[in-house]
Amino acid sequence: MDVQATDFLGAFDNIDESQKLIKETVRKFVTEKFQPNITENFEKGHFPKEYIKEMGNLGLLGCNLTGYGCAGLDEVSYGLIMKELERGDSGLRSFASVQSSLAMYAIHAFGSENQKNEFLPRMAKGEIVGCFGLTEPDFGSNPAGMKTFAKKDGDDWILNGSKTWITNAPIANVAIVWAQTESGIRGFLIEKGTKGFSAPEIHHKLSLRASITGSLYFDNCRIPKSNMLEKTIGLKNALMCLNQARFGIIFGVLGAAEDCLNEALSYTKERIMFQKPLASFQLIQRKLAIMATEIAKGNLLAMQLAKLKHEKSIQPAQISMGKQNNVQIALDCARTTRDILGANGISGEYRCMRHMCNLESVYTYEGTNDIHILVVGQQLTGIPAFE
Template sequence: MDTLATDFLNTFQDLDESQLLIKETVHKFVQNVFMPNITENFENAHFPKEIIKEMGKLGLLGSNLHGYGCAGLDEISYGLIMKELERGDSGLRSFASVQSSLAMYAIYAFGSEEQKKYFLPKMATGDTIGCFGLTEPDFGSDPAGMKTFAKKSGDSWVLNGSKTWITNAPIADIAIVWAQTDEGIRGFLVEKGTKGFSAPEIKNKLSLRASKTGSLFFDNCQIPNENLLEKTEGLKNALMCLNQARFGIVFGVLGAAEDCLNEAIHYTKERIMFKKPLASFQLIQRKLALMSTEIAKGNLVALQLAKLKQNKKVKPAQISMGKQNNVQIALDCARTTRDILGANGISGEYHCMRHMCNLESVYTYEGTNDIHLLIVGQHLTGIAAFE
């Protein structure tokens, strides 16, 4: 890995020994355990569940949460973990991000003490897998319009509705489900095996193929009152979870971008064209220099957001700016690398096309590119253009 190319401004030169060790450990894990089978797994739409408990042993699940068996790492360390996971594949980072920043964080922030003690330690080890049910077939960018409804019935709730495009859904043991109630939007813990609950896989994806995605269906599901996330009180709580995950994306996608740039540099130095290395041509060097420059800028954005988040000073609009900016950078780097590699760029032997396909989804999920720009626009003007 060429750190000069991918961290041209030495943004991360002051990492402490612990942070460096975390980065190196996750990098080795991804390269040695995950990457040998990624081409086959992507082609066969297979997520290697067998590595989940290994991730748990390394402390990668819920890593920036404190207590309950979680590692309690700082926000820079969490970001570096996401970056190394996505250097491997966006699907791998998506699994860890949903498990940690959506499912575990929702319980951590809004659950009862009993719920936290029961679920979080098992989720930290990877023995229990979670998913996060917010998006519905008719309500993506407008989650407040959700139709899923939970009606209080004695000492339980009756849940009806559906969610879609839910990462981890087909393999999850527990779903964090957001639903309308007579009291407003609340969060519920829906356990696998609950009568009337199903989570079928979404097939034929052309992106995030090494990741499991599904729908959630609820047909008169009876949810015990103790499975209500008691501290939830409106859509703002779900959006707080999304901000946690979006922060991880800010770092994560840079891993994919860096992998593409390294691939482009290596390829152009080895590829002979008109009797000299492809890297010797001005157009190629311009493309490489622009990619390195954009990644350097993205690193600065990520590090600053991590510092703000660590000090509890980060604003949702700042995370939106980072998510929108860095995903665009990563997608552009993947497309440029695919272009540089020519016909070879579409081969599974190389990584850029896989990264490009994955990043098309990351560009859209957890807030589309346009929605994040409008969130920043609202912060600048005080006017909500999407309402």
């Protein structure tokens, strides 16, 4: 029986040659360039910025957008890229997700031609970095309650407020910021160096340590009207961006789950307990089988959602189901692998504890597990249960 432990049902068997090449190229980059230093970078809380331009050269940034220097790849290729990046570390995938599916997508979908031509080609090359400012200190799961406000002043806008837990913020050259206005929530481009704008780093994280996270502060920031995303008309536009990134997470976390299962298989075959391999015990085989089964189901779910997205028929509740389900799968796989490895599982010499810590954040960000379940519940019943 010729099956892959991490794709037991062959969900990816029928990807085409170009998709296979993309997957192999990203896997080689992650294995040869990124992984050798990830333990040290995680321990130091360091994001390796030196790989940003290389990711741009490989066409990984904004890869499923068309025009403006973007690769214009299909949704499966995008998903496979996210999967391979997160196999390396959730922080690496988070950088690419924010750059591509939040910042670049917002400009691509809602920006003017001038904005697209000015920012997207350089962002695709990794020459400039973007971030996405939606979450506020008091408004996470309820972004509609945001207090950040932009007031019209002649031909300019004056922006006041704050955002927090913003990936890429301290290194971003441009921030996509969502703010209340007298005519509803709109999106704005805030460039680094704007007077009254600061983006300090958040320290002492115990998760996503190889990712850079910060806050955004706006103190009477004067923004020219040309920096407003002219096609934004409400919070739904920000949520459209989030759904792009959540789709990438659905694939991405499977890379972390796959890495954990591979580590568990390798460890249990080599580890001798009571004069025989740990893998020979029934309890261990049960845990391995459950992990493989859940990953196989997650793979099928991801590929079906990619099909729906390609057909432009995907619904937000379907993305919520996929994000909630696959993050839970990945987190359970990381926890199970840590359990199987025993005391060794907490060592940085192994990968499962790092994945586990990272996935605790992925479980919460871009919609918490509970919120996504309630989105599915609302779709099923027609009754919102958020309040």
